[in-house]
Amino acid sequence: MYRRPLLRTQYEQDAAIFPTWFQKVALGLVILFFVLATLGAPGIEAVPKKFLGNTWIDPVSNMMPLLIAALGFNILVGVAGQVSLGHAFFMGTGAYTAVTLGGGGDGGIKACVPWHDELGLLEEAGQCGLGLPMWIWLPLAGIVAAIIGLLVAPAAVKVRGLYLAIATVGLVFIGLHLGRTFPEFAGDFESGRRWPKLQFRIWKEETPLVDFTEDGQWFGLIHLAEEQKQLFLLMTFVGIFALMSKNLIRSRTGRALQAIRDRDIAAEVMGVPEFKYKRLAFAISSFYAGIGGALFASYLGRVSPVDFSLILSVDFVAILLIGGAGTMAGTVLGTVFVELLPEVVETFTEWLSDQLDGSGPASWLANVLLTSGSGDFGAIATAAAAPGWPMSVHMWNFAIFGVLIVVFMIFEPLGLFGIWLRIRNYWKSWPFSY
Amino acid sequence: MSDSNTTPLLEVDNITLRFGGVTAINDVSFKVNDGELFSIIGPNGAGKTSIFNTISQVYRPQEGDIRWKGDSIMGIRPDAVARMGIARTFQNIELFAQMTVIDNLLTGRHIRMTNSWLAGSIWLGNAKREEMENRRRVEDIIDFLEIEQWRKHPVALLPYGFQKRVELGRALAMEPELLLLDEPVAGMNLEETEDMARFILDIQRELGIAMILVEHDMGLVMDLADRIMVLDFGQQISEGTPAEVQSDPAVISAYLGSEMAQVSQDTSQ
Numbered sequence: 001m002y003r004r005p006l007l008r009t010q011y012e013q014d015a016a017i018f019p020t021w022f023q024k025v026a027l028g029l030v031i032l033f034f035v036l037a038t039l040g041a042p043g044i045e046a047v048p049k050k051f052l053g054n055t056w057i058d059p060v061s062n063m064m065p066l067l068i069a070a071l072g073f074n075i076l077v078g079v080a081g082q083v084s085l086g087h088a089f090f091m092g093t094g095a096y097t098a099v100t101l102g103g104g105g106d107g108g109i110k111a112c113v114p115w116h117d118e119l120g121l122l123e124e125a126g127q128c129g130l131g132l133p134m135w136i137w138l139p140l141a142g143i144v145a146a147i148i149g150l151l152v153a154p155a156a157v158k159v160r161g162l163y164l165a166i167a168t169v170g171l172v173f174i175g176l177h178l179g180r181t182f183p184e185f186a187g188d189f190e191s192g193r194r195w196p197k198l199q200f201r202i203w204k205e206e207t208p209l210v211d212f213t214e215d216g217q218w219f220g221l222i223h224l225a226e227e228q229k230q231l232f233l234l235m236t237f238v239g240i241f242a243l244m245s246k247n248l249i250r251s252r253t254g255r256a257l258q259a260i261r262d263r264d265i266a267a268e269v270m271g272v273p274e275f276k277y278k279r280l281a282f283a284i285s286s287f288y289a290g291i292g293g294a295l296f297a298s299y300l301g302r303v304s305p306v307d308f309s310l311i312l313s314v315d316f317v318a319i320l321l322i323g324g325a326g327t328m329a330g331t332v333l334g335t336v337f338v339e340l341l342p343e344v345v346e347t348f349t350e351w352l353s354d355q356l357d358g359s360g361p362a363s364w365l366a367n368v369l370l371t372s373g374s375g376d377f378g379a380i381a382t383a384a385a386a387p388g389w390p391m392s393v394h395m396w397n398f399a400i401f402g403v404l405i406v407v408f409m410i411f412e413p414l415g416l417f418g419i420w421l422r423i424r425n426y427w428k429s430w431p432f433s434y
Numbered sequence: 435m436s437d438s439n440t441t442p443l444l445e446v447d448n449i450t451l452r453f454g455g456v457t458a459i460n461d462v463s464f465k466v467n468d469g470e471l472f473s474i475i476g477p478n479g480a481g482k483t484s485i486f487n488t489i490s491q492v493y494r495p496q497e498g499d500i501r502w503k504g505d506s507i508m509g510i511r512p513d514a515v516a517r518m519g520i521a522r523t524f525q526n527i528e529l530f531a532q533m534t535v536i537d538n539l540l541t542g543r544h545i546r547m548t549n550s551w552l553a554g555s556i557w558l559g560n561a562k563r564e565e566m567e568n569r570r571r572v573e574d575i576i577d578f579l580e581i582e583q584w585r586k587h588p589v590a591l592l593p594y595g596f597q598k599r600v601e602l603g604r605a606l607a608m609e610p611e612l613l614l615l616d617e618p619v620a621g622m623n624l625e626e627t628e629d630m631a632r633f634i635l636d637i638q639r640e641l642g643i644a645m646i647l648v649e650h651d652m653g654l655v656m657d658l659a660d661r662i663m664v665l666d667f668g669q670q671i672s673e674g675t676p677a678e679v680q681s682d683p684a685v686i687s688a689y690l691g692s693e694m695a696q697v698s699q700d701t702s703q
Binding site for chain 1: 490492511512513515516517521522524528529530531532533537540541542544545547549550551553554555556557561562564565566569570604608
């Protein structure tokens with residue numbers, strides 16, 4: 001095994017997700033790293049802290065539901081080749097299914113009122129929903145989104161490419177419009193409504209079986225903070241859905257979807273019913289989006305219709321383009337990149353602003369880039385919204401983000417996954433050039 | 435239909451296919467029997483590929499009937515035709531370019547597999563067993579076509595001749611009873627053509643699969659085919675054994691022009 005890792009004597013080895021020992025060990029180490037970092041092991045936690053700041057757990061947790069949704073987006077766009085911009089709509093569908101079923105309050109859906117009363121004051125009584133436990137609201141969030149996906153699919157499978165992308169944009173706007181029209185259901189347009197918490201209950205009992213929203217002792221063994229528990233929960237979900245989506249891609253259905261992507265007429269002549277599989281791709285990707293949306297909303301706790309806008313859909317396109325469409329590794333890398341880069345840039349900017357008064361190259365760079373007061377003229381203002389021409393940190397984020405997308409499109413069409421392939425192939429044949 | 439032994443595998447009855455004002459196929463009929471190698475030849479634009487497209491129901495002919503083992507297949511979907519046991523290759527390679535050779539062949543196994551999207555996602559028990567079993571079957575085809583070294587390459591990276599082979603393999607993976615080969619040796623050199631001819635003979639003799647062969651390489655067609663049909667401008671102008679077709683004046687005039695046909699007849703007299 002050590003000497004010839006590529007010698008395979010069984011077809012199972014050939015179809016394995018991580019065929020070599022190196023990959024298995026590497027995956028194990030990555031998981032171990034995240035577990036230790038989440039538990040707060042001093043040396044290890046310093047790494048994410050360095051890039052993401054002291055509250056690094058929050059952006060990482062926030063990324064996890066989006067990663068689940070991105071896995072679904074990869075199945076539809078990367079694997080089946082159906083370019084859709086309606087993914088945010090399906091995330092919203094999942095989120096609002098979750099709040100209807102799992103949201104707190106008694107009296108059922110009818111009692112639901114907006115968060116603001118007539119005077120514009122916060123209305124705490126505006127909770128609604130059936131208060132059902134997570135094992136009901138989470139799967140149903142996916143299933144309801146999948147059913148909506150199936151309903152719109154017959155219209156969507158008739159058009160291709162750019163036309164499909166534009167047709168699915170319509171979904172997002174329908175979603176936003178519904179959100180505005182029915183505030184008693186969607187919650188206030190700006191502040192949203194109260195979401196089901198990440199708690200495991202058997203039914204509606206008072207104390208949850210496992211509570212992810214309170215600090216506390218777990219199984220009498222280890223004391224964990226709320227954030228740590230939630231990150232572990234979300235990581236577990238990501239693991240389950242990543243495994244399922246990889247299995248789907250390497251099995252009969254995944255090949256049929258890829259066949260439709262590459263040559264739809266040939267696929268049909270090979271016995272792959274085109275419309276059936278396109279519909280299936282829509283349904284499966286909507287299922288993932290629904291689950292992702294429900295977790296996204298219940299993790300954040302305050303989500304409103306505006307959060308499921310076109311920007312979110314475009315985020316998924318960016319994830320796929322930057323990571324590498326159609327590959328699992330690319331989807332994961334792309335999500336990490338797109339969702340965490342803004343945080344990294346922000347941490348970097350903060351670090352720079354600490355260097356302003358120092359000396360050396362870091363201080364020089366800080367003085368060139370940053371505007372700390374009214375006297376200097378750096379390109380970026382450390383304040384979130386600064387008057388005058390300098391960019392705010394927020395805009396600086398957007399600018400870097402945009403530039404990177406352009407760079408990727410031009411220099412590495414396979415995305416981060418392509419870069420990884422190059423590095424791997426280089427070391428595979430090292431020290432020879434081929 | 436009274437006796438299943440005499441029912442041909444495929445019967446094409448007086449089909450006519452029009453695109454607007456253009457008649458691509460005009461009143462063409464033929465039969466293919468079990469295990470037979472039937473060939474369709476004709477100049478460019480004669481309607482050969484259109485006949486394949488009507489058999490696999492990608493095009494719907496306006497008139498006529500196509501029967502598979504006695505039952506009409508008119509109006510059913512292309513994927514249903516595939517499930518009945520009709521496989522085909524394409525004139526311009528239509529492989530799934532981004533997939534590996536193995537995945538292309540496994541896609542050919544699609545109709546012989548049953549695992550659903552859910553079973554596939556969970557990848558346990560029957561679904562996994564079925565995947566592995568079909569993976570083994572694909573290996574037989576890789577052996578048969580001698581493409582072992584290309585197994586894991588995306589097909590887009592393969593040389594042209596091997597892409598043609600993979601496409602043949604993908605059709606064979608469907609375990610068809612009738613195989614439609616659309617110019618299997620187009621653009622190949624002599625050696626590659628000989629290889630392909632050997633595969634075609636093996637398919638007929640060892641696997642017992644009936645074939646319809648469309649090809650411009652006359653040497654290949656005359657050597658391999660049991661019966662030949664000649665088309666010209668969508669019209670059926672001759673049908674018979676290679677020897678009969680070769681001496682048919684209508685065929686000679688279609689290929690060489692009518693004056694040459696006269697000359698050819700004169701010299702043969």
